[in-house]
Amino acid sequence: MRIATRLASRTAASSMVVAATLALVGIQAAGQTAAATTQASSVVTCTAANTELTVTEVTRPINHLLLKATNTGTKPCYAYSAPYLRAGADAQAPVAWNQESTPQAVVVLKPGQSAYAGILTSTPDGEGGGTEKTLGVIFADRKGNATDKEKTLKLPNGGVFFNSLAAVTYWQDNAADALVW
Template sequence: MRNAAVAATALLAALSLTACQSADDNADDRKKPSASAPSTSAPAAGSTEPAPDAKSPAADRTKQPTADAKPTPKGDGKAGGGSGPVTTACTDANTKVTVTKVSRPINHLLLTVTNTGSKACNAYHAPLLRFDDGQAATPIMDESKPQAVVTLAPRQSGYASILLASADGSGQNGGTAKTLAVIFAPRDGSGSIGAPHVLALPADTYTDDTAAVSYWQSDMSDALTY
């Protein structure tokens, strides 16, 4: 009986030891990393990309201007980025003026102004005229005012007509004139600009107090309608 009890005790001790060793082996297995699990802290083998830097996000860097960036200057909304060429006034210094007698309309003279300069000039308003030594300028025909200022390119001509006397003979203080002074008006139409062109009139040029002059015109036929 005693031998049987000793044997049973020995068997129980062996079984207990085996169970403990099995439990320890399972615990060790759980501590080992799986061979198939990917690493989250290192790049894959053969990769050339560096690990991401949490302190320098790429999205923020793309929004920053570079050191060489310069602001775009604001334009003035004009073609060429600036004002256009300045056109000077026509005066005695950059023009030639001639006067001729015409058959139609009757009692008329034709003034022709030609740009002799190297730049365009504007023939503003109407020519200011004085016959002989007259003190008052010849009246201007308001109805002849053009829609735009007459601009003359180099060697280009403009025109104005001169009514010498009314066709019905209603004018007074008539007489024969020998010379005509032609003076240019400035842009604002106040006073005159430059020196006068003094022209010899065609022989027997008769004028009275109904005399008048048209505005400068770009076309000769337009000037002779007044």
């Protein structure tokens, strides 16, 4: 009888330890889920209002520009897809997106961090074109639609030649990847 009582007491104690451990793990998991949900809900879409945009000419590869978006807001922001670009004030259509440059994940910019898009301005196979003095930039939202108002940037050297095969990459987390395309 004593052995049975001792065995029952040990089993009960072990069960209580297991139950307490599972409860603690559940509380920790719930806390981590709440923290992740809070963090995810505090991330906004990058727009012209919460980023600073610059465009620079690069020496290599030729006929390329580098577009840089720096988060100036107080919350992290998502740089979705690729920017909508309007080369020149009279452009009738946006610059094409280079589909091959799609990154593995959406670029998230913490305050002060930057995303980059490479812009191929022209190729020998392209048709028509002209020297443009401005570049209109509009960010994309989660669904790939244009967000808010356009930000107009002055192009370097008083203007850059664009032709029919101009293209822009998706947002990348570093300049080197943006200029591979």
